[in-house]
Amino acid sequence: xxxxxxxxxxxxxxxxxxxxxxxxxxxxxxxxxxxxxxxxxxxxxxxxxxxxxxxxxxxxxxxxxxxxxxxxxxxxxxxxxxxxxxxxxxxxxxxxxxxxxxxxxxxxxxxxxxxxxxxxxxxxxxxxxxxxxxxxxxxxxxxxxxxxxxxxxxxxxxxxxxxxxxxxxxxxxxxxxxxxxxxxxxxxxxxxxxxxxxxxxxxxxxxxxxxxxxxxxxxxxxxxxxxxxxxxxxxxxxxxxxxxxxxxxxxxxxxxxxxxxxxxxxxxxxxxxxxxxxxxxxxxxxxxxxxxxxxxxxxxxxxxxxxxxxxxxxxxxxxxxxxxxxxxxxxxxxxxxxxxxxxxxxxxxxxxxxxxxxxxxxxxxxxxxxxxxxxxxxxxxxxxxxxxxxxxxxxxxxxxxxxxxxxxxxxxxxxx
Ligand code: HEC
Numbered sequence: 001x002x003x004x005x006x007x008x009x010x011x012x013x014x015x016x017x018x019x020x021x022x023x024x025x026x027x028x029x030x031x032x033x034x035x036x037x038x039x040x041x042x043x044x045x046x047x048x049x050x051x052x053x054x055x056x057x058x059x060x061x062x063x064x065x066x067x068x069x070x071x072x073x074x075x076x077x078x079x080x081x082x083x084x085x086x087x088x089x090x091x092x093x094x095x096x097x098x099x100x101x102x103x104x105x106x107x108x109x110x111x112x113x114x115x116x117x118x119x120x121x122x123x124x125x126x127x128x129x130x131x132x133x134x135x136x137x138x139x140x141x142x143x144x145x146x147x148x149x150x151x152x153x154x155x156x157x158x159x160x161x162x163x164x165x166x167x168x169x170x171x172x173x174x175x176x177x178x179x180x181x182x183x184x185x186x187x188x189x190x191x192x193x194x195x196x197x198x199x200x201x202x203x204x205x206x207x208x209x210x211x212x213x214x215x216x217x218x219x220x221x222x223x224x225x226x227x228x229x230x231x232x233x234x235x236x237x238x239x240x241x242x243x244x245x246x247x248x249x250x251x252x253x254x255x256x257x258x259x260x261x262x263x264x265x266x267x268x269x270x271x272x273x274x275x276x277x278x279x280x281x282x283x284x285x286x287x288x289x290x291x292x293x294x295x296x297x298x299x300x301x302x303x304x305x306x307x308x309x310x311x312x313x314x315x316x317x318x319x320x321x322x323x324x325x326x327x328x329x330x331x332x333x334x335x336x337x338x339x340x341x342x343x344x345x346x347x348x349x350x351x352x353x354x355x356x357x358x359x360x361x362x363x364x365x366x367x368x369x370x371x372x373x374x375x376x377x378x379x380x381x382x383x384x385x386x387x388x389x390x391x392x393x394x395x396x397x398x399x400x401x402x403x404x405x406x407x408x409x410x411x412x413x414x415x416x
Contacts, residue, residue, distance in 0.1 A: 056253065056268040059411040062348050063293055063300035064335040068320055071328075072104045080329045082119035082134055085317045091132045091144060092329070093119050098134070100148055108148035113137070120167040122175040123188060125156050139163030139179070158191040159184060168204035174222045176209040178202035183209055185222050194220060194227065205240035205278060210248075212238040217248050217263075230263055239276035239283045247283045247294060249273040254285070254294060267299045270403035275312045280319030282334070286311060288404050291321075291332065303348040303408045341416075345373040349412055356400040377416065384413045 070090070071077070078096030085091070089107065092099045097111030115137025124131045125143075132144040133153065141157060141164055142150045154160050159177060166178040173188040182195040183202075196218045199211030209220040217230040217238055235250040246257040254267040267273075271288045278284075282293040289308075292301040308325035316322045316331055323330040339347070353361070353370055361370035368382075369375045376383065386395040388410040 056265045057299075058268045058270075058407060059414040060267070060269075060292065060407065061298055061300040061411065061415060062339075062344055062408075063291065063302045064337075064339065064347065065291055065302055065305060065332045066335040068331040068333050070104075070331045071101070073106070075099060075101060075106045077328060078114075079326055080324050082116045083314050083316075083322050083324065083329060084119040084121045084132055084134070086121045086130055086132055089132065091119055091134070093134050098144075098150065100132075100144065108144075110148075110150055112150070113142075118164070118166045120169050120175075122167070122169045123173045125153065125175075125186070125188070133167055133175075135164040135167055135177075139165065141167065141177070157184060157186050158193070165199065166202035168202055168209070170204035170209055170222055171206045174204070174207055174209075176202070176204045176222075178211055183211060183218075183220060185209060185220070187222065192225065196220070196227065201235075201237040201276070203239045203276070203278065205242075206244035208240050208244055208246075210238040210240055210246055212236065212248060217246065219246050228261060232263070236272070236274050237276040237285070239278045241278055241283050241294070242281045247276060247278075249276055249285060254299065256294070266297070267294070269301075270407045277313035277315050277321065279315035279321050282319065284313050284315075284321050286313060290404070291323075293334070301408070301411070304351060341377075342373045344415075345376060345412070348408055349376060352401065352405050352409065356396050356405070360396075380413045380416055383409065388413065 076096060077092045077099055078094045080092045080094035082093040083090065089100050089102045092101065093116035095114050097109060097114050099106060100108040113136045117135045117137060117139065119132065119134035121130050121132050133141055135141050139162065140152060141154045141159060143153045145151050157177060159179065163180045164177045165180065168176045170176045170185065175186045177184040178197055178199045180198050182193055182197040184191055184193045197211060197213065199213040201212040203210050207222050209222060211218045212235045215231060215233045215235060217232050217235055219228045232248055232250045232255065235248050237249040239247045241247050246263070248255045248263065251272050252269045253265045254273055255263045256266050257263055269287045273285050273287050275286045276283055282295040285292045285294070286307060287301060289306050290302045291305045291307065292299060307323055308327055311323050311325040314322040314324060320331055320333045323332060357370050360367050363369050363371055368379050370379065385391050386393065388406050
């Protein structure tokens with residue numbers, strides 16, 4: 001595989017010395033402190049990122065996923081817009097309010113609020129253990145109390161009057177909130193605010209927070225209060241991967257962070273990549289109606305996942321994934337069962353054959369028989385030329401194949 005070009009320039013921003021400021025009346029109470037710090041805007045210290053070069057890899061490994069049943073009692077959940085899991089409980093938030101499900105059974109339900117933006121399981125703001133928290137449609141933060149009732153906790157985080165869009169557990173004792181104006185990071189002692197928003201996407205992990213919006217990525221190291229900004233035109237989504245590296249999606253390109261903190265484009269998809277979500281060792285994404293993963297430097301993409309329109313991804317426990325859409329939430333796991341080459345062909349290529357090639361490439365026809373795995377394998381060099389690279393007389397001679405399918409075929413050939 002070609003080496004990804006490291007051509008992006010990141011700006012090295014000076015550490016933003018946080019200025020401790022008392023926060024009037026809106027302090028973390030029992031958590032102990034009442035300080036909010038603010039950092040200088042990173043906006044004017046941003047270096048541009050170079051154009052993505054055409055040499056960026058565009059072949060992916062096949063990805064096999066299976067749907068995971070999670071709702072054996074068919075609890076009505078409505079349209080779920082936020083979900084989070086604690087050790088025992090899954091909290092669904094959406095059009096029917098909040099539903100707390102444990103062991104497949106409904107443990108509690110609250111239908112007072114039916115507009116929800118985001119949810120997370122975070123270190124408890126008071127005492128030990130964890131809290132399930134969520135931001136409602138107005139950006140107010142609620143936690144689930146031990147008696148399963150909702151309690152407004154915006155004030156505990158110094159966020160009274162602020163509109164929270166995203167909440168993310170940042171590892172260690174860190175909790176991050178992306179608001180309409182910036183990032184607030186609570187560490188159990190204090191809440192620090194960085195006027196760096198607003199963001200379309202927000203992610204956290206390993207003590208780092210990242211936000212994407214308005215053609216920029218901002219990355220905050222919560223331990224050193226160091227902010228870094230990247231110009232990344234069209235960026236829609238960010239994640240922090242298992243190795244604490246930034247991953248970003250901008251248009252068709254997937255960008256990842258190098259050891260020197262610059263960003264490189266590592267993959268070019270046939271369609272825009274969106275909705276990154278890190279679960280376990282993988283960063284998941286959506287491309288078209290397919291699911292993709294980025295892990296250990298490799299990109300894998302499904303063929304035929306048929307995600308609903310406007311789906312969004314949320315990490316689930318056990319390295320699994322939630323897909324939220326207007327319909328019921330779906331839960332997926334990577335299907336790691338070892339696949340024979342023929343089974344891979346059957347899952348990824350045969351469906352394309354069945355829609356785009358069968359009319360002219362069946363058994364007994366003058367053009368090569370491509371109805372079998374053996375037929376494709378024997379003709380893969382020609383298929384690469386005529387179908388993937390569209391050279392000579394491109395195949396198929398009609399428009400019955402799209403860029404996504406060409407990528408699937410190209411990826412299959414690269415893996416043979
Ligand atoms: C409308 C009919 C038609 C469709 C649909 C079609 N092909 Fe073809 N294909 C042909 C014909 C006829 C030839 C032989 C003439 C030529 O090489 O152009 C051919 C040749 C080829 C060749 C070159 C074989 C060689 O030995 O040089 C490849 C590879 C190929 N097709 C692949 C495909 C694939 C893959 C698809 C589906 C994605 C497809 N074709 C769809 C009609 C079709």
